[in-house]
Amino acid sequence: MAGLELLSDQGYRVDGRRAGELRKIQARMGVFAQADGSAYIEQGNTKALAVVYGPHEIRGSRARALPDRALVNCQYSSATFSTGERKRRPHGDRKSCEMGLQLRQTFEAAVLTQLHPRSQIDIYVQVLQADGGTYAACVNAATLAVLDAGIPMRDFVCACSAGFVDGTALADLSHVEEAAGGPQLALALLPSSGQIALLEMDARLHEDQLEQVLETAAQAARDVHTLLDRVVRQHVQEASILLGD
């Protein structure tokens, strides 16, 4: 049996996209009233929910407080029903710790933490359905939630994954493409300045090809930005109508 052909000679991927195309993105802000900020995002079949509390006083040990900036606390979890096979996922396993740490690094770079010294910002992200690109979906959802909470940021943080198949870089990998085992790159970008908040890659990739993959991921992240920007504007418009301005 021949394996799955990830990219056809005609340049189509398994699900019909071309190499640089994103999956369909839908997002909503302000899904929960009780939290300070919240957002829900769908990137194809990957669905994630983000909730933000803060900035508020440090909970627990006061010793953790930072004198010059806010503490960013991120927690990642994924729902038992998020994959095809139902699986119990305990809190604090390696994968979710790692993801939490990555999210924290991403948002420490984007949130203007120095405006809120000695306080704490909590970002909780849950993946409801996983179909590849969970990190990217989490970052994008969290960005919207942080914006919803009104916490000042340098810029949007837009994330996208990219892979590499047969000399071509593919943007926004789906689960099928990720499972094929090629190199995979996750990029979180501050789009207007072009600064990179986080860059992670597993598997080996030759340095000659890195630039091409990076550029594809960056372009995809900029595309994500356009979409998120639209969502935010629409949300603000709706909110202002409700307020009666």
Next chain:
Amino acid sequence: MLKSRTFLKKTRAGGVMKIVREHYLRDDIGCGASGCAACGSAHEGPVLEPQPLDRVSSLCPQPHYLLPDTNVLLHQIDVLEDPAIRNVIVLQTVLQEVRNRSAPVYKRIRDATNNQEKHFYTFTNEHHRETYVEQLQGETSNDRNDRAIRVAAKWYNEHLKKMSAENQLRVIFITNDRKNKEKAIEEGIPAFTCEEYVKSLTANPELIDRLACLSEEGNEIDSGKIIFSEHLPLSKLQQGIKSGAYLQGTFRASRENYLEATVWVHGDTEDNKEIILQGLKNLNRAIHEDIVAVELLPKNQWVAPSSVVLLDEGQNEDDMEKEEERECTLKTAVSEKMLKPTGRVVGIIRRNWRPYCGMLSKSDIKESRRHLFTPADKRIPRIRIETRQASTLEGQRIIVAIDGWPRNSRYPNGHFVKNLGEVGDKETETEVLLLEHDVPHQPFSQAVLSLLPKMPWSITEKDMKNREDLRHLCVCSVDPPGCTDIDDALHCRELENGNLEVGVHIADVSYFIRPGNALDQESARRGTTVYLCEKRIDMVPELLSSNLCSLRSNVDRLAFSCIWEMNHNAEILKTRFTKSVINSKASLTYAEAQMRIDSSTMNDSITTSLRGLNKLAKILKKGRIENGALTLSSPEVRFHMDSETHDPIDLQTKELRETNSMVEEFMLLANISVAKKIHEEFSEHALLRKHPAPPPSNYEILVKAAKSKNLEIKTDTAKALADSLDQADSLTFPYLNTLLRILATRCMMQAVYFCSGMDTDFHHYGLASPIYTHFTSPIRRYADIIVHRLLAVAVGADCTYPELTEKHKLAELCKNLNFRHKMAQYAQRASVAFHTQLFFKSKGIVSEEAYILFVRKNALVVLIPKYGLEGTVFFEEKDKPKPRLTYDDEIPSLKIEDTVFHIFDKVKVKIMLDSSNLQHQKIRMSLVEPQIPGISVPTDTSNMDISEPETKKKKLQK
């Protein structure tokens, strides 16, 4: 731009798992017809011609495109590949199905699609908004795909109508499935079967022969008798394999006996590695190289591998009774111990058919259109084909492809593909053996040649970067006479500190062949240069192989040097690798170099350098042999060619001089040093070469043979084997040692290339080296080019590139290289065999001394040292009373009437060319001495009727 609707495709795979996948449908996929305004903005350029007028079909006079379905593509690829067939639309649905079902056809269709001339267009119908169809409830995926194809065909016809109403472009749906065709016509799609369409092409009648004849229902009824049992469906086979009821393996037909085959079972289980199949019904239509499922027979039906040599020679196809009788002859009583697991084929997992070379045996009935085709490879059964040009094809070498093998047919059905030329013609025969061994031998394409450096070429300042100038060194090369692709040169000089500096300089081919370009891809595909008796199939274009890369004397050449500092005991003190420029002072032959070393009067720098090398080589060799390296032997022959006709006039066995082993010794040393270096630098993706130790059972024949001569061969380690071979000498029989070494060579495993990250066992058994690679012949082996690149990166002379550091890519490359090397070897042997035939054709009948190499149940395999020729002496012939043969497997001996033959016995045989069967001209040998009445032929040749005894040799009477 992305106007997409999200679909949910639910499939159940494996257990009960729901898979949800997105499926984006697009509206920007073009139809591929040039001049189509609606698709003008589509991504791909138009591929199909606007006015496809080249085909004149009586069925459809208007211009049209073809749209074949999956089965047409799979079975009639030979027709589609014909240059007459152009403007074909290949649907994605079809392409995917082909991909899942046959990799070779998939590759061929991709080649056709990439060929601009053919105007093949792949239409991505599964992602097109208007041609995507969803599987209905209760619809099988086959039916769904058929429907998808029809929907696409219909869409095309409507789409093209929109494009221009007046010129009536149409798409014709080609299918061999009757129901599908009916449905298509119902839906208003013009549809024909492949046969109807091809027959309607009045301008190209020759295409009809290339049509695959598929077993239609009608055919099966008339020849009623079912010979074979049914093949089980794949799902049942997989179940059976999982439960252990069946075993999966590669089917390997026996060269010597058409009723016998073995199946190599995949997997690691030690026992049952090899299963024997005997008898036509148990072989059940499997063909050499197929992946099959076998069922083991109960122990009481197990058989031993028969030692009978049987050729399928019956003309009539209905003599099944005779066949059964023959099968019985295989099953003679043998001792319990000899029985091997025996099985029968229950199903075919994957066919591995390819086009086969061979000849037509014309049917006895004059008007018949069905003829049998005999492949050149004896492991392939004869194939029935249908052709009208039988009389022109007779006596020609042709290529035929198999289409299928129905249950009621003794032979598989096939169709004619190509005519190669006259049989016996040297050009044709060379072509045949190249094709048969899958050796790429077309001239280099323009794209490849354009990458060669422009002449006149010289070394520039830029090239000297990262390169050492070694032009002052006294370097010389030693090669066989007439060698034009010199890839190695040597030097040796004394240093001030008293030590010796030895350098091996290898042509820097990787300088000219840059990774990834057409030249590189072509050489990677060829893998190796193939040396035939009078022809060389180059791996790289001649400008490189015989000029720019060849380290000829007195010109500046780029090289990759491996330089050691050694003391006088040949111990390596320092090793260094560098890219360099050298200027060889002399290109010597082995004989010339030997003469210089031996001559007491010559004392120039080249000669002293050679003497130093020779001295060190001897020490190195001694050390190597003490380590357990094997010295094996094979009867190699060389032809002396007539300079005008290029016919072989004489042959002689290759001579070995001290200088041969001197060069060899330093090449081995360089290879080992480089292997160590690249493995140290790239532990995961170094390209190395290993030679696995053979399993002890391989040695059985050698041990038994030696025992019959009262000698003991120990085979536990390489060292023990080497030692016992050295001691195995007989004063009365000096050639015995060589014979033993020849036998030992046959016991060995094949050495292979591998990627260091994919394997743990690096040992090279034959050379007794823990690590080894190929570095010294980049002109003729692609593996060396890769090793050069790796080493260049390791010493910082060049930079790496992506494919070089990817171990899976490297492992894939190794697979191809191993395959090419094996095939090159076989092609070489076949070429020698053909020239031997030519030689004996001109020589007439000769009788020579020979030694028995193997004893078979009804034959002796003998080796004639004078010609290095191996042949079989049969004792059972048609139309002659059978002699009394008693075979003993324990000693290996054969008793014929009252004379007993043992392995290594000296006999005298008569050699002649048997042209009675034009299909396979062969060397026939018959026994002359010892004389057995009624069996051995008289030394006098007057009553021979087989071939022209024009040049009788006087020495027959000696």
